[in-house]
Amino acid sequence: MRRSLIVTVAAAVGIVLLAMMVPMAFLMSDYALEDRLTKAALEVQATETVVARQDAGSVAFYLDKINDGEDGITTTVLYPGDVADIGPDQGEDDRVAQVRSTGVARVDDVDDGTQLLVPVSRGGSTPAEESTAVIRVVVERPGVDSELFGGLAVLLLLGLALVVGSLLVADRLGRGFVEPIRAVAAHAGRLGAAGESVTDVEPVAVTGPAEVRELATALNRLVARIQTLLAREREANADISHRLRTPVTALRLRADSLADADERQRLSADLDDLQATIDAIIREARRSEREGLVASTDAVAVVRERVEYWRLLAEEQERDLTADLPPTPLPVRASAEDLAALVDVLLDNVFTHAPAPAAARVTVTARAEGGARIRVEDAGPGFPEGIGSPGRGVSGAGSTGLGLAIVEQTATSSGGGLLVDGSPLGGARVTVDLGVA
Structure with a gap:
């Protein structure tokens, strides 16, 4: 939720900034062009005075001076007849000819910006075409490598600052929503934790939205x-x-x-x-x-403890009781008390129905799908014919059959099962599968 809120705010602020900054960038470009045009108009006035009153050498010196800058304004004086033009942008076209013939200035858009053409008479108050020079001022449209770059950089930095500020606010707001929800989720998780009693859980703090x-x-x-x-x-x-x-x-x-x-x-x-x-x-x-809501215990530790408990009786009966246990824990979905009772039932059946000194073996292995597999087998007479999956009240050996029924219930409750068959030792083998915790 917190991340979604931050992404949503970032997307919304980004769209708003994009919608504002793109037109603003064009507007800043237009303002920069207008500023250049104003400067170009002032240069035209100064150039008119120089062209009208000075000779070609003075005009050339003046144009070299004003064209030396990098302000994006280029000034050229186009003379009529055989007089050589002065400036970097020489050569006449129809527009220059029209201005010279009519004596009326004009402003035109060109590829790189704007062009100003202003006629200047050098032969009296009434300009004649053969005595009229034309001042051409080309104003380039500002690019990102000009003074416009600074304004765009400031605009971009302001946009980034706005995005960062909005993300911080969104994160703070999202935290105000998420932290109370996490507290409620953690409280609910503690209610279902293994070994945690519901009666011992304190109420969750009522905070947040x-x-x-x-x-x-x-x-x-x-x-x-x-x-x-x-x-x-x-x-x-x-x-x-x-x-x-x-x-x-x-x-x-x-x-x-x-x-x-x-x-x-x-x-x-x-x-x-x-x-x-x-x-x-x-x-x-x-x-x-x-058990609580979720039972969990280490099958290896419980089986080891119960085997050691029964080992004393096995020694008294001169019975060989072995245990093959893995070195690492195997958590299963069963309480320690239920698993201990399960092992006790299986070993009690061995000691009760397999006459001494019949050997017994307990094996614990990990299941591929998780959990543990417990095998208890003996070298006794085995189960009677026809005994597969035991049921309550069904034993086949003169008992109530309640023990194996409890074992089966514990196994199925954990997500596993129970299998009764013959053992390579010659007697009975009970295999109990327990689900992973």
Whole structure:
């Protein structure tokens, strides 16, 4: 906007200056020509006196003197008969013959400017053609290399000064529009920044033109409304967590009091599955509060941290757990907490369903389109036949199937996907693609 305003002002001022300076340049040229004509008229009067009263030698000396300057005025005396002409512009034409015969001066336009022809009688009060000399004064039209150049240079400098001044004013005016808009845009960007909580953002300053102030006021009102909704969401999540976990705890206490060990074990397992489902639901409900509007984290750092966490258990089971990680960070569109839970689910499946000491390997590579690809594979028995893309409640290994469903949801939410197939190690391989942050 600021640049567009400057370009518009520059174009408008340039057009106005061009429309003014071109006619003014011609007007200055006409004024300079008129000034030369006035000077030429004075020279004609002085030359008439010299021609009428002096001999040819005195006239030649006088003309050499006045023609020596660079004022664009050339004077020549044309004599009748066999008397030689004096001056740089010798030679007669029909106009000179007419002036000599009629005794009437004339002014004509010529190629280079204006020509003045004035008859001068040398033989008495009544001029005769054979005794009439003609003074020819040629006035050249001023060019840019004459005194007109100075005026045009001053005019050009004034025009440039006007353009520069108008651009400075336009820049100042544009800044008054742009800076408040940038402040509003930066405020809106902070609202969507990863790791930035909407509830912690201060209202944007309401400054600038009326339209920008109206926009800032509307944005502050919207943020306040979002903050209110998020506060209500947190309260609702906390209430849901309390209301769901309290009866589950009560059921667990009753299950522990059962005398039948098989029944007690079965109910405890069902309650564990129910507790895991409740935790997943609450976790998903708190996603916006946990991630913000745009989730982002380094996949390499999170995977490295979780592999080191599981390495202790792998050492206890004498299981070979290796990690192949790139040296550079790979930002992905997922929160650190969700990505850590994803890795934990995949490694937990390995430790649960691949008997020790079956080896496991975790690999992280960069995707061509951006983001990261995480592979977790083992040397265990692998997935049962027919298991491709897992679904909620579908496991094939006696569990709820909720873990891989959560992994798939995290992958698809980031713009990636999940693939389950066989591993070169002989067991199962889970490939998770995560989109770029």
